[in-house]
Amino acid sequence: MLAGPQVKVETETRPQFTPKQVRRILAALMLGMLTSMVSTSVVATALPTIVGTLGGQEHLAWVASAALLTMTASMPVWGKLSDLYGRKRMFQVAILLFTTASLAAGFAQDMGQLVVARAVQGIGVGGLQVLPQVVLGDVVEPRERGRYSGYIGAVFGVSTVAGPLIGGFVVDHLSWHWCFWVSVPLALVAFGVIQYVLRLPPARRQAKIDWWGAAFITGAATSVMMLLSLGGSAFPWHSWWTYGLAALTVAMLVGAVLVERRASEPILPPRLFRNRTFVLASAASLLVGMALFGSLMFLPQFLQIVHGMSPTQSGLMTLPLVGGMFGASLTTGRLVTRTGRWKVFPLFGMLTVAIGLFLLSTMQVHTPLVVVGGCMAVLGVGLGASMQTLVLAAQNAARREDMAVSTTGVAFFRALGGSIGVAAFGAILSSRLAVELASLSKAAHLPLGEGEGISLGSPEAIRLLPPPVIEVVLESFTRAVHTAFLVGVPVVVLGAFAVMALKELPLRSAKAK
Structure with missing residues (x-):
């Protein structure tokens, strides 16, 4: 009764595609993924203009x-719906919707x-972020999937930073409406x-x-x-609240556990959480998501x-951060395909992310920009080597029928980690800023109280x-x-321990069949 009415749906079997067809499919998937991911960050630059035009300052955080x-809440649902109704149909x-x-x-x-x-846009974005990786799992075996996953990882890095750039250009030369159009x-x-x-090709089943x-x-x-x-x-x-x-x-979590244990077609099958690779890859993805989104929040503010x-x-x-992610994603993907080994790359990536965060924590007021750029490049290399390889590991360890939900599950935990990172690191930054302002203003004998310091807000006001x-x-x-970046170091090191605990299962290959 909990599972709902029984319906006939279409699912898909794995056909054989030529390399040219795979490249075309990948290009279309990347285009959809790029546009959706840019849309999640493009609005940040336009928010002051939007609020000035529409009013409603109290709703700013909700925008x-x-x-x-x-986006995050819908990710697991998209994976299951694609199992039931088909990848192509759900992607479209x-x-x-987007x-x-x-x-x-x-x-x-x-x-x-x-x-x-x-809110509706975010539902569409959730599908456009996870379904490309699910479709890629349908058309390419894990061993050959490495280099293609590298391209998706590169798109992730480029679109994350391209959003604010596009938003700034659109607001300056067009209008805020075009940030969405x-x-x-x-x-x-x-x-x-x-x-x-x-x-x-569709195949019907109950x-x-x-x-x-x-x-x-x-x-x-x-x-x-x-x-x-x-x-x-x-x-x-x-x-x-x-x-x-x-x-x-x-x-809700208790209800989900009880329902999913009884459902015949669960959204997140409980057996996934008995899969050691899925659990560890999800944990590592959550931690690297914290580092990615936390650092991207601080860097523009610092600059x-x-x-x-x-x-x-x-x-x-x-x-430089985008370049590091782009190059590391492509290189890692090709090496995975060539060697069939994958565990070393997320381990190297996690440790490199930790080094990058530590280097960024040493930045001073007068640090040369070339040095700041170098630190960001190190962080980008680590992120590029980590993220997509963890998705590949979860896909490779899953049963064929669980490939979609495994993919969306890892993506879900990475997005959740990003939200935790933004919230936790932002709270650390605000707390330390209040303490440092009070301490330094007192030492310099300046009439700058803690509350006043916190209200200094914009860079223009500071100048x-x-x-x-x-x-x-x-x-x-x-x-x-400094404090915020340093807190991120042990978080990522913990992710490296999760990767170390992964068992390196051989990548499935069509050539090996």
Whole structure:
């Protein structure tokens, strides 16, 4: 009864594709993935303009968080739906959902409409982020999948930083509406290419849709994401909102466990959590997600506040990080395909991320930009060598029928880790900044209280302060960033231990059959 009505659905078997066909499919998948991921970060640069036009300052946090909430919560559901109704169909549904919501966001007349459109957009983004990796698992065996996974990892890195750059350009030269509309043509092109090149033969079978499992899992993910994203900003950590969301998360998790153990077609099969590789790869992905999104939040702030850069300039300065991710993803993928070995790469990547975070924690007010860029490149290399290889490891260890849910599960935990990283590292930064401002202003005999220091906000406002006060603010912010990056080091080292505990299973290969 919990599983819902029985329906006939279409699933897909693995056909044989030529290298040329695989490249075409990959290009379409990457295009859809690129447009969706850019959309999640492009809005950050435009937020001040949007609030100035539409008003509704009290909804500002929801504009940024709504898409992230629904994206993360929907990931496991997309994987299961693609098992039941087909990869191609669900990918195209995600594109249409994303496109419709993007158009609605651009036409929004008030902040309430924009928040709703962003929430729907996030559901589509969730599908467009995880389904390309699932489709890739259908058309290429794990041994040959390495180099193609490298391309997807490179797209992930490029789109993460390209969003703020595009947002700055669009706001300066067009209008904030185009931050949402700019992705629509590319998404429609991806829809058409997938329709033309992705031909997976259907096979009919009986299946049951696990509606209750989807509801409990989505509810648990949404409540914990709301707690982590809005706690400390929209409401205090010590409040009934915090305790209520925590209790709701626990209740939803308990309900999910009970339902998934009884469902015949569970969204997240309990047997996955008896798979050592899936559990460890998910844990490592959660930890590397914390490092990725936490660091990307601090770097533009550091460059704008300490080095006086504009948003566009600070975005350009993160290109060494993008270059490191791009090069490491491509190189790692090719080496995995060539050697059949994969464990060494996420281990190397995790340790390199730890080194990169430590190097970034040594940045000073007068550190040359070339040195800052070098530190970011080290971080990018580590991230590029880690992320996609962990997805590949989980796919390789899963049974064929669990490949989709394994893929979406690892992606889900990485996104969840990103939310935890943004919330936790942001809280550390704010706390240390308050302490350092109070301490340094007192030592310099300046009338700069803790509350006043916290309100100094924008880089433009800081530049208007008297020179002695500017020096105190810049040094305080630099020290606070040091602490945040240093906290990230043991987090990533813990992820390296999780990778060390992985058993290196031989990659399946079509040639070996």
